Amino acid sequence: MRKPPPGAVLAVLAAGQFTVMLATSIVNVALPQIRDGVGLSDTATTWVVNAYGLAFGALLLAGGRAADLLGRRRVLLVGLGTFGAASATAALASSPGVLIAARAAQGAGAAAIAPAALALAMGLRPPGPGRNRALAVWGAVSGAGGAAGVVLGGLLTQAWGWPWIFHAVAIGTVAVLAATVLLVPSAAPADRAGFDLAGTAASALALTALVWGLTTARRAGWTDTRVLAAFVAAAALALLFLRIERGVPAPLVPPRLFAGGNVAARNLLMALFGSTWIALFYFLPLYQQQVLGEDSLTTGLGQLPLACANMVGAALAPALARRVGNRAVVVGALLTEAAGMLWLSRISAHGGFLTDVLGPSVLVGIGLSIAFVQLTALSVEGVAGADAGLAGGLVNTTRQVGGAVGLAVLATVAGTVTAHATDHQLHLEALTSGYRTAFAASAAVLAATALLAARLTRRTAPATTPDPAPRSVVPGRH
Known part of the structure; x- marks a missing residue:
């Protein structure tokens, strides 16, 4: 049987990552319709979002370690199956308990998909330009998945109703599952230690x-x-x-993973970077809907420039890293994203998409994607092949938990500012004041992360040493 080309395998694995990121944001613009359709209380409505993030963040380390011990393709298939079944259940849910449980099951499936797919993708190429290009694809689909979730959420909700956001995810997951069975070869477990x-x-x-x-x-x-x-x-x-x-x-997180201190330092950077990621896709649609008065479809389409900028930035990341080094690229990308967030902190209660959203969205999208690609590469750089799944789980965990921390803090800050502003401002102006504060705080965090990155990373050249990871993800390579 002819072995599939690495590019096709990477496309399948990236599609799995895209699906995970899509499910993170696709419900955001549809929450009012979901609330009315299922009969959710205000508290229960928030758990349509929280249940997914909770299960995803809590189980990522376990998913990564299971991938190393049980086989990455096997864990990926189980994760995709769980994710698809949960998505279909959410689409058919008629009660709050079923919907929230299905979202939690989606998160559990995603916790298996993300680290297993990343480990398999890393094993396709040795360190160097080839792996950097693979990580560029990974960064493009990760960032685009978050933006596409808002686009598709608005489009599907407006056209056919909220259940179709889950039907679409289920259909896409089945397609990725079938492609994985056909194109991603089986591989022996990378580590045979006990669980x-x-x-x-x-x-x-x-x-x-x-x-x-x-x-x-x-x-x-x-x-x-x-x-x-x-x-x-x-x-x-x-x-x-x-x-x-x-x-x-055989600990879940072997001490060897942190030998030298690079993994810990760079995951700290990823956590700080992630603290503004989820908040961006939370506050920007809210501003567009609640202040600018856009419907769900228009709000979703408004995320397209950010998604396109994200893909452009991810494509540029490897070439930039080769020319000026990883440290300069990471610092520059974080400062670019900070500049975009600072621009967003100038939004107006009487503004519009072209004047207040378009320009900063492009700037944020470019910076976000480049920073994500390079921070991911740095976080798994030098990790032994037997720990690649765990390293992927760890970097996803730090980003996810950082996002939960960031959103909780920024939502509290924005809510407090809005509450105080309500006493002497009109409602839309008070809301805008809160959102401006959240974007300004995000800019400050990203600027501080850039300064920290300048100290915790070093200028690196593409590695030329053989990849220590098992090469059995492509038939004939061992």
């Missing part, structure tokens, strides 16, 4: 408590008893996880 069940449970519960506390804080406030209890539980479970890891022969 750290206790550590996995402790880490998943700790992340669940942390993300639940953060998402609940957005609505109930940071001093709410439940929120404080969640944070205490997260800290206690994290300490338990560390104790478990010191006493097991």
Whole structure:
């Protein structure tokens, strides 16, 4: 049987990542219709978004380690199957409990897909220009997936109703599943050590408590008893996880992963970068709908320039890295995105898409995609092949948890500013004041991340050493 070309395999794996990112944002503009269609309360409506992010963030480390131990293609197929079935269930849901449970199951499936697909993609090429191009594709589809979710969410909701946002995801997932079966070859597990069940449970519960506390804080406030209890539980479970890891022969997160300190430092940068990612796709559609008065379709189409800029930036990232080095590219990209966010902080309550949204969206899209590509590359650089799935899970976890932290903080700040402004401003002007503050804070975080990146990264040249990862993802390469 003729082996599939690496480009075709990469396309399938990237399609899986695109689907995961799509599901993160596709419900945003359809929330009012979903609320009315299923009979959700205001609290339950927020959990249509939160349930997905909670399960996704809590289980990413477990998904990455399972991919290394059980086989990355096998875990990818299980994740796709779970994701597709959950999407179909969400489309047919007629009660709040079923819909929220289906969204949580989607997140669990995504936690298997993302690290397994990234590890398989990294194994297609050795370090160097080929792998950098693969990561550029990864960055393009990741950023475009978030923007496309808003576009498709608006289009499908306006045309056929909210269930079709889930029907479309289910159909796309089945297509990716079929392509994976046909084109992605099976591979032996990269690591045959035992599975750290206790550590996995402790880490998943700790992340669940942390993300639940953060998402609940957005609505109930940071001093709410439940929120404080969640944070205490997260800290206690994290300490338990560390104790478990010191006493097991095959820990969930092997200490060798952090040898040299590069992985930890660069995942810190990814967490800070991620803290503004989810918030962008949360606040920008809200401004377009609640202040500019756009309907769901117009709001979705308004994300197209950002998506296109994202793909352009991802395509430019490898060439820029070769010319000026990773550190300069990361710092420049973060500052570019910060400039776009600062531009967004000047939005007006009486503005319009062309004057307030278009220009900064393009700037943010270019900076976001380049930064994501290079931070992902740096986060997995030098990681042994046996730990590639776990490294992919870790970098996704830090971005996802960073996004949860960032959105919780920024939503609280924006809400507080709006509440105070309501006393002496009209409603639309008060809302705009909150959104402006959120974008300005995002710009400050990104600028600080750029300064930190200048210290924590170094100028690197493309690696020429053989890839330590097993090459069995392509038949005939071992």
